[in-house]
Amino acid sequence: MTNRAVLISGAGIAGPTLAYWLARHGFQPTVVERAQGLRSSGSPVDVRGPALSVAEQMGIMPRLRAAGTEVTEVNFVDDFGRRVGRIPTQARRGDSVELPRFDLATILFEAAREEAEFLFGDSMAALHQDAGGVDVAFEKAPPRRFDLVIGADGLHSRTRQLAFGPEAAFVRHRGVWVATMPVDDLNLDRHTVLLHNAPGRAVALHPCRGKAMAAFLYRGPGDASFDHRDTADHKRRLIDAYSGAGWCVPELLQRMREVEDLYFDSVSQVRLDRWSTRRVALLGDAASCVSLFADGSTLAMAGASTLAQALAATPADHEAAFHRYEREHRHLVAPKQRAVRQATALLIPASRFGIAARNRATRLWPFASGIRLIHQGLRRRRAASPDRNRRNDQTP
Numbered sequence: 001m002t003n004r005a006v007l008i009s010g011a012g013i014a015g016p017t018l019a020y021w022l023a024r025h026g027f028q029p030t031v032v033e034r035a036q037g038l039r040s041s042g043s044p045v046d047v048r049g050p051a052l053s054v055a056e057q058m059g060i061m062p063r064l065r066a067a068g069t070e071v072t073e074v075n076f077v078d079d080f081g082r083r084v085g086r087i088p089t090q091a092r093r094g095d096s097v098e099l100p101r102f103d104l105a106t107i108l109f110e111a112a113r114e115e116a117e118f119l120f121g122d123s124m125a126a127l128h129q130d131a132g133g134v135d136v137a138f139e140k141a142p143p144r145r146f147d148l149v150i151g152a153d154g155l156h157s158r159t160r161q162l163a164f165g166p167e168a169a170f171v172r173h174r175g176v177w178v179a180t181m182p183v184d185d186l187n188l189d190r191h192t193v194l195l196h197n198a199p200g201r202a203v204a205l206h207p208c209r210g211k212a213m214a215a216f217l218y219r220g221p222g223d224a225s226f227d228h229r230d231t232a233d234h235k236r237r238l239i240d241a242y243s244g245a246g247w248c249v250p251e252l253l254q255r256m257r258e259v260e261d262l263y264f265d266s267v268s269q270v271r272l273d274r275w276s277t278r279r280v281a282l283l284g285d286a287a288s289c290v291s292l293f294a295d296g297s298t299l300a301m302a303g304a305s306t307l308a309q310a311l312a313a314t315p316a317d318h319e320a321a322f323h324r325y326e327r328e329h330r331h332l333v334a335p336k337q338r339a340v341r342q343a344t345a346l347l348i349p350a351s352r353f354g355i356a357a358r359n360r361a362t363r364l365w366p367f368a369s370g371i372r373l374i375h376q377g378l379r380r381r382r383a384a385s386p387d388r389n390r391r392n393d394q395t396p
Contacts, residue, residue, distance in 0.1 A: 002316045003147040004028050007136055009124055010153035011038065013045075013101075014284030014300035016108040016116075018152060020058060021308030023115035027315075030146070031116055032138065034123040034158075038105050043180050043215060044069055044206055045104055046295065048096030050302035050332065057305075060107050067103040069209050074193045076359055079246035081194075085362035089193075100208050104297060124149075127162050129278045148318055149280045150307070152300075155268055156228055157286035163277055171289075173222030174340055176267035176348060178215065179238055181259045183252070186212045195347070196247040197355045202348045203242070203249050214252050216242065217348050222266065234264035267344075269337055276322035283307060288333045295336050303329045 004027050008015045011033035019029040047055055047064060055061050076085035089098070109118070119141060126137040127149060137143045151159025161167060188194070188207040195204045200219040205212060218241045227233065238256060242249050256262065270289040275282045284300035306329050310321040349355045 003311070003318050004315070005133075005146045006030070006148045006150060006311075007032065007124075007134070007144075007146040008150045008152055009033075009157075009159045010151065010284070010286070011035075011109060011118060011120070012105055012152065012154060012284070012300070013108060013297045014152035014286075014304045015150075016105070016112040017054065017058075017301045017304035018150060018283060018308055019116035020108070020112040021305055022311070023112065025308060025312035027311070029112075029116040030119065030144075031112075032119045032122050032124065032141075034121070034153075036121045038102060038109060043101065043178075044071075044098050044208055044213065045101045045297040046096045046098050047104065047301065048295070048298050050305075051298040052096070054301045054305045058111055060111055061097075063107050064097045064099060064104070067099045067107070067209065068097045069099060069207065070190045071098060071193055071207065072191045074195055074204075076362065077194050077196050077247065079196075081247065085359035087362050100213075101297070103209075108301075124158055124162060127159075127280070129163075129280065134279050147279070148311075150283055151280065151286045152283040152304070154285045155265065155270065155289045157282065159280065160270075160272075160282055160286050163280040164272065164282075168224075170270050170272050172269050172271060174267045174269055174344070175219055175221070176217060176344055177220050177237070177241070177264070178217050178267055179234065179256075179262060179264040180213055180215045181256055181262045183212050183214045183255060188212050196249070197349060197358075198245055199351050199355070200348065201242065201245065203245070203247065203252065205248075214255075216252075217267075218242070219344075219348055219350060226266065228265050231262055231264070234262060238264070267340075269340065271337075275326045276319070279318060281307070281322045281325070288330075288337070290333065290336045290340065299329075299332060299336065302332060 006022055006027050006029050008019055008029055008031045011031050015031050019031050022029045055064055071089055073086050073088050075083045078084050122138050122140045124136055125139045128135045134146050134149045135143060136146060136149065149159065151157050153159055155171065156167060160170065186205065188205060190207045193204055193206050195202060202217040204215040216238055235256060239253060242253055268289060270285065270287065272287065275287040283303055285296060290296055290299065307325040310325040311318065314320045346358060349358050
């Protein structure tokens, strides 16, 4: 029984999922989280693709669906709130569940807490690896020794900083900033997200479930002086970025001045040559952040399951397990990271011409989606009939 005591940094999406599966495989996971409790901020997230299978195996799909939003489309609106374009969401097709990030994190935490140790309100201060394990110093708790350490602590990962080096070496700003906050007393259609654009700026209202959410997204250069914990500075940046904006933005900015639960950060990507070093590995956004637009929660759950399976397959050889996990999971991550530019162009056109072109393109969306489904069906049919394919290839 080797490599059984595992410290996981971060109690967001990836951390509790990994803790659940490690405990099921006979490991002893401990999760440390800097926040005093589960964080309530953040955008609604999707659980789809490989994460649906993970959730099914965890037995949490009924809870996910109960917490899911009922959004089926995004409506693009002008300064007067009139619809100028629309696109359906993936949830409309029934192959994903969209739910508030806090609800997903809570469900995953409750699935894992009976068999994993959770330390809230603390963080790693230092770590030292040797051939037999990792000595970890905490900011508050006494030092402890673990066999392995997994960093599931997000874009600004403390684990990555301690084991791999400074954030600036691995994090790349993608030219967009994002903020989200809860908003009360808005009479929104529960099926519809509203999104308003000005050149290089976007504001969205999402009905969520129970309490609506506002999101601000705007284009802007990176800033080396940015502190992701300085809320007063975040509010100043938003006021400057949205000065003179139309629609209901002035009212939202006034609400933003008073709100406490404001999330603000750079839309960034994390790129590393390797996701592990000796006895420390990275998971989720800490390893391969695809940031705002591209399945971060889905990838976090899928990656956690893959890592747990790899460690269970070779518990005495963690380096082989880390290598297997990285090899398999990079196949899911790579296309999502490449898609960020296209998503930015769709949601935050840089010019009035770009906004108009996007709005016109959305009118063709149902036709384009139908053509794509036809092509997918033909590819599946050909893949299922190799003998027919060979006969067709030989036909003059």
